[in-house]
Amino acid sequence: MLKNEDIVYEDYYIRSILDNTKTIAMIGLSSSWQRPSYFVAKYLLDRGYKVFPVNPREAGKTILNQKVYSSISEINESIDMIDIFRKSSDVDLIIDDVIKAKPSTIWLQIGVVNFNAAKLAKRNNINIVMNKCPKIEYGRLSGELSWAGINSGVFHNKRRIIRPIIN
Amino acid sequence: MSIPKNNYKFETRTIHAGSAPDPSTGARNTPIYQTTAYTFDSTDHAASLFNLQNFGFIYSRLGNPTVSVLEERMANLENGRAAVACSTGHAAQLLALHPLMEPGDKILASRNLYGGSITQFSHAFKKFGWGVDFVDATNIKNIKKVLNNSHKCIFIESLSNPNGVILDIEKIALIANNAKIPLIVDNTMASPYLVKPFEWGADIITHSLTKFVGGHGNSMGGVVIESGKFDWFQSDKYPSMTKPTESYHGLVFAETFGDFGYSMKIRADSLRDLGSTLSPTNAFYFINGLETLHLRMERHCKNALKVAKFLEAHKKVSWVSYAGLTKNKYYNLAKKYMPKGVGPVFTFGLKDGNEAGKKIISKVKLFSHVANVGDTRSLILHPASTTHNQLSNEQKISAGAGPEVIRLSIGIEHHDDLIQDLRNALTHI
Numbered sequence: 001m002l003k004n005e006d007i008v009y010e011d012y013y014i015r016s017i018l019d020n021t022k023t024i025a026m027i028g029l030s031s032s033w034q035r036p037s038y039f040v041a042k043y044l045l046d047r048g049y050k051v052f053p054v055n056p057r058e059a060g061k062t063i064l065n066q067k068v069y070s071s072i073s074e075i076n077e078s079i080d081m082i083d084i085f086r087k088s089s090d091v092d093l094i095i096d097d098v099i100k101a102k103p104s105t106i107w108l109q110i111g112v113v114n115f116n117a118a119k120l121a122k123r124n125n126i127n128i129v130m131n132k133c134p135k136i137e138y139g140r141l142s143g144e145l146s147w148a149g150i151n152s153g154v155f156h157n158k159r160r161i162i163r164p165i166i167n
Numbered sequence: 168m169s170i171p172k173n174n175y176k177f178e179t180r181t182i183h184a185g186s187a188p189d190p191s192t193g194a195r196n197t198p199i200y201q202t203t204a205y206t207f208d209s210t211d212h213a214a215s216l217f218n219l220q221n222f223g224f225i226y227s228r229l230g231n232p233t234v235s236v237l238e239e240r241m242a243n244l245e246n247g248r249a250a251v252a253c254s255t256g257h258a259a260q261l262l263a264l265h266p267l268m269e270p271g272d273k274i275l276a277s278r279n280l281y282g283g284s285i286t287q288f289s290h291a292f293k294k295f296g297w298g299v300d301f302v303d304a305t306n307i308k309n310i311k312k313v314l315n316n317s318h319k320c321i322f323i324e325s326l327s328n329p330n331g332v333i334l335d336i337e338k339i340a341l342i343a344n345n346a347k348i349p350l351i352v353d354n355t356m357a358s359p360y361l362v363k364p365f366e367w368g369a370d371i372i373t374h375s376l377t378k379f380v381g382g383h384g385n386s387m388g389g390v391v392i393e394s395g396k397f398d399w400f401q402s403d404k405y406p407s408m409t410k411p412t413e414s415y416h417g418l419v420f421a422e423t424f425g426d427f428g429y430s431m432k433i434r435a436d437s438l439r440d441l442g443s444t445l446s447p448t449n450a451f452y453f454i455n456g457l458e459t460l461h462l463r464m465e466r467h468c469k470n471a472l473k474v475a476k477f478l479e480a481h482k483k484v485s486w487v488s489y490a491g492l493t494k495n496k497y498y499n500l501a502k503k504y505m506p507k508g509v510g511p512v513f514t515f516g517l518k519d520g521n522e523a524g525k526k527i528i529s530k531v532k533l534f535s536h537v538a539n540v541g542d543t544r545s546l547i548l549h550p551a552s553t554t555h556n557q558l559s560n561e562q563k564i565s566a567g568a569g570p571e572v573i574r575l576s577i578g579i580e581h582h583d584d585l586i587q588d589l590r591n592a593l594t595h596i
Contacts, residue, residue, distance in 0.1 A: 033218070034416060036423045042220045046212075110425055133425075144222040146185060147230060148434065149238025150249040150427050155175065156187035 004113055004131050011154065014137050017105050017127055021080040022050060024134070025072055025101070027094060028085030029053040031063045037085045037109075038063070040135040047138060052079065072097045081105040083134060084112060091117045099124055109133055177244065177360065178461045185239030186454065199451045200232040219415065219423075219435055229439055233447035237454050241380070241390045244359040244457070245372050248395025249430035251438060252388060252450060256355060256375025257287055258443035259389030263351055263373050265437040266407045266420075266429060267319045270296030275318040277304035277334060278565050279327040282555035284353070285566065288322075303565070307338050314342065319404060320349050320371075325364055326356040326505070328540065329550050329574040330488045330514045330567025333497040336504060340368025347402045355379070356512055356540070360464040361505040370397040371429070378541030379510075382456040382463050386449040391433055395426035408432060414440075463543070463579055468508025470585065471577040477586045478515050483523075483593050488567065489513035511577035512540045514550075514567060521570045523596045524549055528573070530592035533584060540576035545585050548574045 024044060029051075030037045041051050041064055052075050053063045059070035069075050072082065072094070082103045084091060091114040098106055099120055105127040108114060113130045121128040139145035140152045143160050175183065186197045205224040207213035215221040224230055234252050242250035253259050264274065276288055278301040288299040302309040304323055314321075321343045323334050336352065343350035349370035354362060358379040364372050374380060376388035399408040399421040408428060411417035414436065421428040438444065468491070475489040490501040490509040501509045517523040527547075528536050534547040538554055548554065555568035563569055577585065 033220075034411075034418050034423070039220045039423060042215060046215070046221060139222050143187065143190070146239045147222050147224060147232065147235050148249065148427070149230070149235050149242060149251055149430060151184075151239055151242035151247060153243070155183050157183075159188045159190055159193050 004111075007113065007131050009129060009132070011141060013127075014129065014132070015141050017081070017107075017129065018134065018138055018141070021105065023052065023077060023079050024049050024081045024083050025052040025054055025069075025075060025079045025103070026083045026085065027054045027072065027098075029055055029063055029068075030085075031055070031058050031061070031068075036133075040083070040109075040133060041066075043135040043138070050077075052077070072101050075101070079103045081107055081134075083107045083109065085109050086112065088112050088114050095120055099126070102126075105129065107132070107134055110136075180240075180243055181360075181460050182458045184243035185236045197233060197236045197451065197454050199447050201447055202231075203227050219418065219431065227447070228442060228444045229434055231445075231447045231450070233454070234445050234450040237376075237445075237450040237457075238390065240454065240457055241359075241374070241376075242392050244460075245354070245392045246363055246365050247372065247392040249427040250390050250392040251430050251433045252376070252390045252445045252453075253438065254389065254443040254445055255387050256353075256373065256377060256389040257283065258441075259373040259375070259391050260284060260287060260353070261441065262389075262433050262437045262443065263371055263391045264292070264297070264320070265441065266432045267349070267405060268295070268297050269319075269406070271298075271317070272296075272319045273298035273300060273317045275300050275302065275310065275314055275321045277323040277327070277332075278302060278562075279304070279330070279332040279334075279567065280322075280324055280353070281328040281355075282550065282558055282563075282566060282568060285562065286557045304334050304339065305332060307335060307342065310339060310342055314346060318346070318348060320351050322351045322353070324353045324356060325362045326490075326510055326512075327567070328356050328512060329548075329554070329572070331490050331495075331497065331509060331512065332567065333490055333500040333504060333509070335500060336362075336364060336367040336369065340370075343370070344368060348404065349397050356510050357505055358460060358464055358510075360461050361468075361507055361510060365394045365396075367504070370394050376453050376456075377539070379460065379464065379467075380456055381453050382460065382541060382543060383452070384537075384539055384542035384544065386452040388445050388449050388453055391430070393427065393429045397429070399428065407436075412436065464508065464510075466579040467511035467577060470579065470582045471511035471513065471575075472508070473582040474575065474577050474585055474589070475513060475515075478589065481590075481593060483518055483596055485516045485518045485571075487513065487515040512574065514572045514574050516569075516571040516573070517596065519596055524571055524573045526596055527589075527592045530595045531588050532591070533580070533588040534575070540574075542576065543579050545578035545580060545588075546576040548576075550574050 056070040108130040238250040352364035352369040372392040408421040420432040424431040490497040550568035
């Protein structure tokens with residue numbers, strides 16, 4: 001049985017996903033600013049990504065000035081990444097809709113692992129990332145995470161360009 | 168989240184971990200960012216930093232670009248998740264305990280600690296309502312006997328100051344683990360070059376950076392490092408980690424920041440409010456010091472073993488407490504936990520006792536009589552009248568700092584000169 005800590009991705013794989021993504025649908029984004037999902041959305045918006053909140057309970061309202069959708073199928077624009085903030089077992093309930101939206105990447109947050117989803121993603125030629133957070137990975141690879149004394153495991157002998165904050 | 172793999176060897180990481188060419192100037196060495204504050208791009212940016220939603224610098228009490236290089240390097244060298252640096256080793260102990268302890272809680276600590284730590288735990292912390300039980304942790308049964316629900320952590324030194332007691336870290340970690348409380352290891356005397364406490368199951372590491380990390384006796388500093396593996400939610404013992412934090416509008420640190428939640432809590436709450444910040448200039452000295460840690464420790468250990476062997480064979484010396492000597496009772500534990508050496512700090516006693524001890528301190532010409540360890544220079548001290556002076560006679564003896572004890576910290580000079588200096592001084596006794 002594969003354990004969560006056995007799921008590792010090469011830095012170049014994560015980096016290429018973050019570099020080639022422009023739009024992100026976030027399933028399970030909370031409207032409460034203390035929630036981790038809100039932190040992630042705020043950070044990704046500040047880094048220039050377009051975020052589509054998906055949360056049936058908040059449908060029609062806005063979160064961080066972005067229109068909230070009740071389901072992924074309602075979004076008419078092209079979605080590069082679908083970021084999922086749901087329990088691992090709940091991923092099974094939404095995975096068909098997620099695959100139908102034809103994203104380049106399906107990303108499951110920290111603590112979210114679903115091997116069935118991973119299998120389906122691969123079969124449909126979609127990148128899969130599990131048990132990770134795009135905010136932490138972006139911060140880790142850009143050097144920002146290191147500002148908080150966190151071990152990034154990244155070594156540089158060249159200058160890094162950090163993407164500017166967009167407001 | 169798991170800790171990223173360290174693909175490079177320790178010696179490479181002492182030089183490269185955490186640092187990179189400066190993004191704006193390309194400066195290759197880490198600059199000293201001698202600044203108190205950082206500009207905000209907008210009010211929204213400022214608010215997102217204060218709310219901890221964005222990574223970035225606000226005010227140097229909470230974080231500084233020079234200090235953060237040191238923090239990441241220390242976290243990396245200990246194979247930990249994250250680190251928070253601070254003004255001294257004593258500050259590191261206060262910060263490490265602050266998120267764990269509530270009034271009425273207790274620390275279960277090894278009695279073989281640096282005298283200053285024993286005093287800090289027994290007197291200063293008492294005023295916060297924090298209690299402490301000291302045990303002889305060389306026999307782990309003593310820990311099991313005393314441990315109860317009021318204890319929020321176990322605190323030990325990987326290599327004790329001054330008498331080089333080595334504890335069975337792996338077994339003590341298991342006891343802490345079963346009790347669902349973190350094991351905190353002060354790894355100052357060994358440095359991450361000699362021992363890696365996280366590999367034996369420790370959850371939190373503290374250091375006085377003032378010693379081997381700096382290595383040159385020029386700066387004071389401390390650090391707290393977390394393994395990222397402790398599960399805060401497995402019990403209701405740590406409300407500061409698992410319940411909403413009022414001063415951050417109800418943020419739950421262990422949830423929002425996951426496996427670096429403890430470090431974020433220390434930085435955003437404890438360091439912010441207790442104020443024991445490390446200066447960027449001192450951080451610069453520590454970053455420089457770390458780059459030669461492996462070379463210095465190798466030489467420190469090699470010299471110390473030679474000096475210890477000389478003293479052991481000397482007719483005026485009654486005993487030498489150094490785990491690198493085959494007769495020492497910690498020799499086997501040393502082989503397990505620190506196969507590369509047991510550091511350069513050890514104690515010895517003279518047959519003629521207390522007065523002879525004082526005399527040798529006055530007669531040495533190369534060893535310096537100072538209250539520090541881990542310097543490039545060799546140091547000599549009478550702990551009973553200095554570092555362990557505040558303790559009772561009974562405490563002094565149990566901490567290995569009785570009246571006849573002399574402490575040495577062997578430097579990286581040539582060992583022949585050090586031995587000659589001690590040989591000469593011994594002729595006066």
